[in-house]
Amino acid sequence: MKIINLEKRVGQFVLQIDHLEIEEGCIHGLIGGNGSGKTTLMKLIMGILSPDSGHIEYEGLNMREITMTSQRPYLLHDTVYENIVYPLKIRGTRPDREKIGAYLESCGMAGKERQAARSLSSGEQQKVSMIRALCFHPRFVMIDETLSNLDPDSVEFFEKQILRTREIEGNTWMLISHSLSHIARLCDRVHVFYKGKVVQSGPAREVLFHSEVPEVRHFLRGEILSESAFDRRNE
Amino acid sequence: MKIINLEKRVGQFVLQIDHLEIEEGCIHGLIGGNGSGKTTLMKLIMGILSPDSGHIEYEGLNMREITMTSQRPYLLHDTVYENIVYPLKIRGTRPDREKIGAYLESCGMAGKERQAARSLSSGEQQKVSMIRALCFHPRFVMIDETLSNLDPDSVEFFEKQILRTREIEGNTWMLISHSLSHIARLCDRVHVFYKGKVVQSGPAREVLFHSEVPEVRHFLRGEILSESAFDRRNE
Amino acid sequence: MLKTMIEEIFSDVGVYDAIRVTFRMAVTSTFISAVLGIVLGLALERFSFPGKRVVVRINRTLMGVPPVVVGLIVYMLTMRRGPLGKLELLFTVEGMILAQTIIITPIICGMIYTYGNKTAPAVRVFAKTMGAGKLQTNLLILREMKHEIYFAIVSGFGRSISEVGAVMLVGGNIKGHTRTMTTAISLLKSQGIFTEGLTLGILLLVMAFLLQCLADFFQKESKENENY
Amino acid sequence: MLKTMIEEIFSDVGVYDAIRVTFRMAVTSTFISAVLGIVLGLALERFSFPGKRVVVRINRTLMGVPPVVVGLIVYMLTMRRGPLGKLELLFTVEGMILAQTIIITPIICGMIYTYGNKTAPAVRVFAKTMGAGKLQTNLLILREMKHEIYFAIVSGFGRSISEVGAVMLVGGNIKGHTRTMTTAISLLKSQGIFTEGLTLGILLLVMAFLLQCLADFFQKESKENENY
Amino acid sequence: GCGGSEESKEQPATEDAAESEDSQDAQKTDESKEGEEKGQLMMATTTSTADTGLLDYLAPIFQEDTGYELLWDAVGTGEALKMGENGDVDIVLVHAKASEEQFVADGYGVERFPVMYNDFIVVGPTEPVAVTQDIQAVFNQILEEQLPFVSRGDDSGTDKKEKQIWEDLGLDPAADPNYLESGQGMGATLTMADEKQAYCLTDRGTYLKMKKDADVSLGLEIVCEGDANLLNQYGVIAVNPEKYPEVNNEAANAFIEWICSDEIQKLIGEYGVEEYGEALFVPNAGTDA
Ligand SMILES: Nc1ncnc2c1ncn2[C@@H]1O[C@H](COP(=O)(O)OP(=O)(O)OP(=O)(O)O)[C@@H](O)[C@H]1O
Ligand SMILES: Nc1ncnc2c1ncn2[C@@H]1O[C@H](COP(=O)(O)OP(=O)(O)OP(=O)(O)O)[C@@H](O)[C@H]1O
Numbered sequence A, B: 001m002k003i004i005n006l007e008k009r010v011g012q013f014v015l016q017i018d019h020l021e022i023e024e025g026c027i028h029g030l031i032g033g034n035g036s037g038k039t040t041l042m043k044l045i046m047g048i049l050s051p052d053s054g055h056i057e058y059e060g061l062n063m064r065e066i067t068m069t070s071q072r073p074y075l076l077h078d079t080v081y082e083n084i085v086y087p088l089k090i091r092g093t094r095p096d097r098e099k100i101g102a103y104l105e106s107c108g109m110a111g112k113e114r115q116a117a118r119s120l121s122s123g124e125q126q127k128v129s130m131i132r133a134l135c136f137h138p139r140f141v142m143i144d145e146t147l148s149n150l151d152p153d154s155v156e157f158f159e160k161q162i163l164r165t166r167e168i169e170g171n172t173w174m175l176i177s178h179s180l181s182h183i184a185r186l187c188d189r190v191h192v193f194y195k196g197k198v199v200q201s202g203p204a205r206e207v208l209f210h211s212e213v214p215e216v217r218h219f220l221r222g223e224i225l226s227e228s229a230f231d232r233r234n235e
Numbered sequence C, D: 001m002l003k004t005m006i007e008e009i010f011s012d013v014g015v016y017d018a019i020r021v022t023f024r025m026a027v028t029s030t031f032i033s034a035v036l037g038i039v040l041g042l043a044l045e046r047f048s049f050p051g052k053r054v055v056v057r058i059n060r061t062l063m064g065v066p067p068v069v070v071g072l073i074v075y076m077l078t079m080r081r082g083p084l085g086k087l088e089l090l091f092t093v094e095g096m097i098l099a100q101t102i103i104i105t106p107i108i109c110g111m112i113y114t115y116g117n118k119t120a121p122a123v124r125v126f127a128k129t130m131g132a133g134k135l136q137t138n139l140l141i142l143r144e145m146k147h148e149i150y151f152a153i154v155s156g157f158g159r160s161i162s163e164v165g166a167v168m169l170v171g172g173n174i175k176g177h178t179r180t181m182t183t184a185i186s187l188l189k190s191q192g193i194f195t196e197g198l199t200l201g202i203l204l205l206v207m208a209f210l211l212q213c214l215a216d217f218f219q220k221e222s223k224e225n226e227n228y
Numbered sequence E: 001g002c003g004g005s006e007e008s009k010e011q012p013a014t015e016d017a018a019e020s021e022d023s024q025d026a027q028k029t030d031e032s033k034e035g036e037e038k039g040q041l042m043m044a045t046t047t048s049t050a051d052t053g054l055l056d057y058l059a060p061i062f063q064e065d066t067g068y069e070l071l072w073d074a075v076g077t078g079e080a081l082k083m084g085e086n087g088d089v090d091i092v093l094v095h096a097k098a099s100e101e102q103f104v105a106d107g108y109g110v111e112r113f114p115v116m117y118n119d120f121i122v123v124g125p126t127e128p129v130a131v132t133q134d135i136q137a138v139f140n141q142i143l144e145e146q147l148p149f150v151s152r153g154d155d156s157g158t159d160k161k162e163k164q165i166w167e168d169l170g171l172d173p174a175a176d177p178n179y180l181e182s183g184q185g186m187g188a189t190l191t192m193a194d195e196k197q198a199y200c201l202t203d204r205g206t207y208l209k210m211k212k213d214a215d216v217s218l219g220l221e222i223v224c225e226g227d228a229n230l231l232n233q234y235g236v237i238a239v240n241p242e243k244y245p246e247v248n249n250e251a252a253n254a255f256i257e258w259i260c261s262d263e264i265q266k267l268i269g270e271y272g273v274e275e276y277g278e279a280l281f282v283p284n285a286g287t288d289a
């Protein structure tokens, strides 16, 4: 996917991206300050917003194969199970009840299939939204902070799932997170946002550990990441 | 504040706390898996839920002096400024326009006073909700994950603010966070939740680094905290 | 049994027929208005266009259109010399349904628009992320607004069974044919037979209540327990 | 100028007085119903008690109470020999306002209850975290529901100006005193003066529209731009 | 009504042949079914004919006799004539002679036939107006003493009559501040007059019916009756088929012929005697009233 000369104004804010390449089959991390435009870019890709100028080249990707989980996931006024199977239902696919049960169990929500989704705790709601996105095998998945606020076991489970599906299906992932350790554990490429612009975009190692861009350096200073731990991650 | 024999059932879930002491003037951290009952406890303290049995001893604390920021903060259909001054207005206090401006600037939201609060990015919304809680000087503040999903600069700013007000006003704080580094940086005492029960409750160092409780050890295994960094925090 | 009892009490106004006509008219016109109102209301919420605010205001003004006026308009349309004269709708239940539909559609449309403003945008965004098509998106919006839609329909139905001005004019209050319970009440009233009119009114309300209990049974308005 | 023009067109039904009476009645009864309806609707939303579902259903049934029936009830209460006969409300605008209030209150109450179900619980939780008192909490709920409340009031007002059944019976359509625009239209209709009735109806709608434009001016229904 | 009567003879015959063994009851049902198939007669009439129950009483007899089903819309005289003018009804039965003649003159109606009359009376409290036959005395007193008076003010037959009387007497009712216009039908106007303890000009039929049937018994008494000025003539007019070919002219003619027949005229003269102690209408078909 290529983003070319994209410009979008919302209120006072302007998102402006001259050129951004989103390689297929990679896990991309978007980082940057609050209000720097990360979610706005995802919405543009998702077609929720339309750009003022410029365009996005989907390169054969069908809009139905793209999905996005939101920072505040929208849950249907229905049970957990109905929420998870919704994207399958509208595709006429038969849901695999057992697999969904297994997913729920793996992230500590065993037996909650029939609970009203909106009565779940907020972390549990995020998990439902993640499982919903995993179940229908989209080719391009955008995760907007849905992995934060989860307990460590669940984070581990979903990270494994993301890596596994990418392996098997070769699909593309795009994550927003303010936890740099998430980003460091998962991403192949990282794109750093600053006030509506992408100030750096490149391989994770380069951006996270060897950046020369002052905004990026300032942003990363908060959390001390260990490059040696990063090296070990693919073992 | 003391919590005595508290029991609350919501749906299938039961929160049961035999005895929990919340020392005044301390920063308390609540950690535990998703759906383990952290938010439910806060709601009980806030009086949003009422216990099925047992009670909470507020020890002279007026309900108007307690506040809580939510995981999904409720923002009025109004500007950022109106949102922040609401608790002041209902107390008949004159808001300090400059101070609010300074707060906003410190967390990267300079000049957004008049923007519609609900049009902010989700991180910015959390900041508004934090500033709103800081501005009216409550004696007991509960922060339910509102510090996650903020950029590093803002996290630093709010952490400093929390420590500073505690110093000056001697008020009590209670934080929920899934980021153990937050907890380690701020909290004096930590309470660990597991399936509706508090499995350990004690000084931060003891719980985070020397716990013997299997559930706590399992929970903490995900993130490797450095005790030496913890030692340095009060310097 | 009940039938004969009712007939005995209100023998001279043709009550049994009136009940039949009332519910036939109310159910049909509510159904048509619900379909039109929901489609128009959602479309109005969905699309932005110049003059939209004026359209919304006109919609809201039409919610208060006097039934007599609608009655007059429909009369003038459906009379033999009128443009729709060929359809022979005057003094028929179909004509009454037409008038009622004109009255109720703006009500349902206005309510759906107002509710939709709060609910639909988020659902639409969600549907997009799920890859739902246009039809599926709209079905999902209906599903997520089901309580509000049910309420709008109940309101429309209430308006429909209670109306008298338009129905009287277009239907003609013809005994056994176009007499409804409300026009029967009007007739009883004009004859000074107040208590019988009142009894008939209460009968109407009781039946509306029972119908609603029935509808509620399928609707299962479970108190949502959201975790804020 | 306009006044004399209008009077000339509709000289024989006393149009100018009818306009005055219509708006006096509609504004007053809508105001009273709004206050009652909002208080009752929010209270119904707030408190749980056994039989609440039935109360909600009764409320919804009463939204469809035929005006003629309300007219009959108020008539029988306020007539000379009725229990409220001493108040001399029959054939007065005050009596009409009473009848209208009975009709409109359930409508506003039902709408506020339905909207409130979606909005109020979250606001109430928030108000608690802010340390707001009971009154402040309720004011905040009103503020957060202002678009919906406005819509409910517009609906009630629309119902109020368009009503004819109850007003005719209780007010008596007395020229210059209790004749409203709708009862005047009815009268014109019964005289076979259809086009004039229609013109008066359109005049009524135009005035309702203008009134709404005025209200909208203060209401500033800015399209919320939420960031989902 | 030639075509119509041919049909009515033909069809029962076929039915009889097919189901000759049917009982008396069944035949009766069949016949009434026949009537429905034969067609409907749509009438616009005034509220008084409906409110007195006369049409409820006559309609089944009409159907039995001619096979047509009689449907009616009871509205104000003005509205009834308007419906005739628009060709939406087949026949009108009203009481406003001048308007009726105009209706015929304008070509909307074929011919006006007088059917029956009842009389107008003035009702009200017997204090201070004394019971009399002199309408002039009553109206004079009302105006002089500014007594409450409820007029229909709806341009109906009754209303026109009342206005006419005031005018004939050279009086202007507007001078009485207690003179009200109710803008409603006779029944509602009577109730209002009762409520307000006011005087009121009404037709006798509605008054008798209200006095007997209304829940709130009328406290109004007759204060003036029998003045030659107070006759209330009903006329029936078929809507002109030349103007509106769609109207059911056969049925209309059948109705006129039927209602003017001696037999039915007699029935009209008897209607109400049993219930109210006096007839509500006096038949006078064939006269030039
Ligand atoms: N109304 C309800 N009906 C049924 N179950 C409920 C309801 N409200 C809460 N629960 C359950 O109560 C449990 C505790 O919820 P709570 O919000 O306290 O969790 P939490 O510890 O704050 O979790 P998180 O870290 O995800 O925010 C959850 O399992 C949730 O599913
Ligand atoms: N409808 C709107 N009106 C005005 N400003 C808007 C609107 N929508 C978004 N914005 C602004 O656009 C900017 C970018 O928002 P966006 O949601 O993309 O941020 P983000 O990078 O996802 O931040 P976060 O980390 O807080 O989620 C924000 O400053 C926000 O205030």
Ligand SMILES: [Mg+2]
Pocket (backbone or CB within 6 Å): A038, A039, A040, A071, A144, B121, B122, B123
């Ligand atoms: Mg975002």
Ligand SMILES: [Mg+2]
Pocket (backbone or CB within 6 Å): A121, A122, A123, B038, B039, B040, B071, B144
């Ligand atoms: Mg929680």
